[in-house]
Amino acid sequence: MRGMRALGLGVIGFGVVGRGFASLFLRRRDLLEEAFGRPVRVVGISDVARGNAFDERGLDLERCLRAAESGVDLGEATGAGGLPGMELASHPAVDVVIDLTPTNLSDGEPGYSHLRRALESGKHAITTNKGPIALRYGELKELACSRGLHLKFEGTVMSGTPVLEMAQRELAGSHIESVRGILNGTTNYVLTRMEEGLSYAEALREAQRLGYAEADPTADVEGFDALAKALILSHVIFGAGLRPEEVPRKGISGLSHETVEEAHSQGKRYKLLVEVSREGGSVRASVAPTLVGPEEMLYHVRGVENAISFRTETLGEVFVKGPGAGATATAQAVLHDLLSLARDLRGR
Secondary structure (H helix, E strand, C coil), X not given: CCCCCCEEEEEECCCHHHHXXXXXXXXXXXXXXXXXXXXXEEEEEEECCCEEEECCCXXXXXHHHHHHHHCCCHHHHHCCECCCHHHHCCCCCCCEEEECCCCCCCCCCCHHHHHHHHHXXXXXXXXXXXXXXXXXXXXXXXXXXXXXXXEECCHHHHCCCCCHXXXXXXXXXXXXXXXXXXXXXXXXXXXXXXXXCCCHHHHHHHHHHCCCCCCCCHHHHCCHHHHHHHHHHHHHCCCCCCCHHHCCECCCCCCCHHHHHHHHHCCCEEEEEEXXXXXXXXXXXXXXXXXXXXXXXXXXXXXXXXXXXEEECCCEEEEEEEECCCHHHHHHHHHHHHHHHHHHHCCC
């Protein structure tokens, strides 16, 4: 690979996930270079809070990580003047744009603009940001296809547990009829602890203390995060461009300890379920707390774990369980997408 031009990665967003990816990249760079058949370098990082750094020869990621952890501006710490996100997304030295900015389910910004600029500039794009895929998937997919580019987003549904590519590739031809899953670890943890005796408020405070829930847990407990995943599944698996207002959504904040305890006494459990199914010529989706019995594998999914069940015509039920959040798990999703991109580009 000596003398070959390096594949340049531009990372937008250097929060928990971005730093998790940088750490994993340092451990797995040899694997990526073998997959792509050439050197792979992170040439740019852009973060609105932590600053920007850019070097066509490749950034010193260990120095970037130390700077971010200590609160020092990335550009100052590395001596490598940087580019803001939109400029990084179109720079000639960047071949793959990796958008790791926070999810915004109102309009998908700023992730949507980063991805669109990347694709318009001839870059492949990877994201863990649910907003752009949930709200603008059709548009972004069409743009990528028209330019012969790849748009990958495995981390948007079950983080590092690969379910989207499995549904599209490994289950190809099985005719997926419906999808039913626990796709939010925060709510699953809260419901598990309520079943064990805590009130909703106590369980939520514990989840926040342990880092499973945000200071403002609305997106999780009111079902907005699960809604985004329902939309992504409807787009990718069923080809339906559902809009948020077309998907009934109900969170878990209205569930009392008594209600959860009563269900438990009857041998059942409440789970916040995402359900997407094909009914005749239409596709329907919903998000709601649902009673599940021990005959279902979802009943046995506890704590912060995620799981999804595919009901197929030829295989029956295919069930996948794994972590659905966390820096390392989400970084693994980005690594997966890079390796998947390498296989696509090399025709494997």
